[in-house]
Amino acid sequence: MIKGFKDFIMRGNVIDLAVAVVIGGAFTALVNALVEAIINPIIALFWKADASGNIGIPVQGLYGEVIFPIGNLLTAVITFFAVAIVVYFVFVYPMNVFKERAAAKAGVSEEPELPTEQELLVQIRDLLEKQPRP
Template sequence: MFKGFKEFLLRGNVVDLAVAVVIGAAFNSVVERVVDSLINPIIGMVFRADSLDGALQISLPGGGTIALGAVIGAIINFVIVAAVVYFVFVMPMNRLRKPAPESGEPPVPTEQELLTEIRDLLQAQTGGGGAQPEPPHKH
């Protein structure tokens, strides 16, 4: 029973997921600070409210309120998190995964280029005065 549980925990995906959750939680506090210290004062200046939670509130006749500012704040948080995750994690990982082009080596010709070169060499050796057949048309 414990052996199966140990194998489950030591799988690569589970460990990666655990690391991602921990980093995500820590990163969330950074985003909250940026929003509280940078975004909310600007919003407060524009909408005359302390934060987005208090901005753009619509009072309902029954006594409730619709807080559009809170929704906008959540969207801003999401966009900031998505941008930082993309630019800090995804882009560098994509660059690391790409094979570096080897300088000094010519590019490998395609099969079609090689066949064309072989045909031309054979025609030159045999005196190739004849007309070349047309390549087959693709339908």
């Protein structure tokens, strides 16, 4: 049982996942700081904040003005796209290029070349000709 656990832990997938979680946490803090320092003040230029500091669209209600706090939503959307873009261009794209180059050096083609439609029809015809007729 311990040998199986050791094999599981020593697989590259588990270690890669652990590294990704740690880097993801650190990167999330960086992106949140960027959004708080730059993006939120830009949003505040266009929408006013309520007494609690929420940025949103003011709407006149029955009992006074109500602010729909869209600042947090915009922050979450911007953070998501910022994280997704950086993860893609910093991790995914370079890794895909690296894997393609490694496969090219090893002489491994990504996809086997499939026969054309005409070649398939010829093969079917030949197989039908080989079958005994009643």
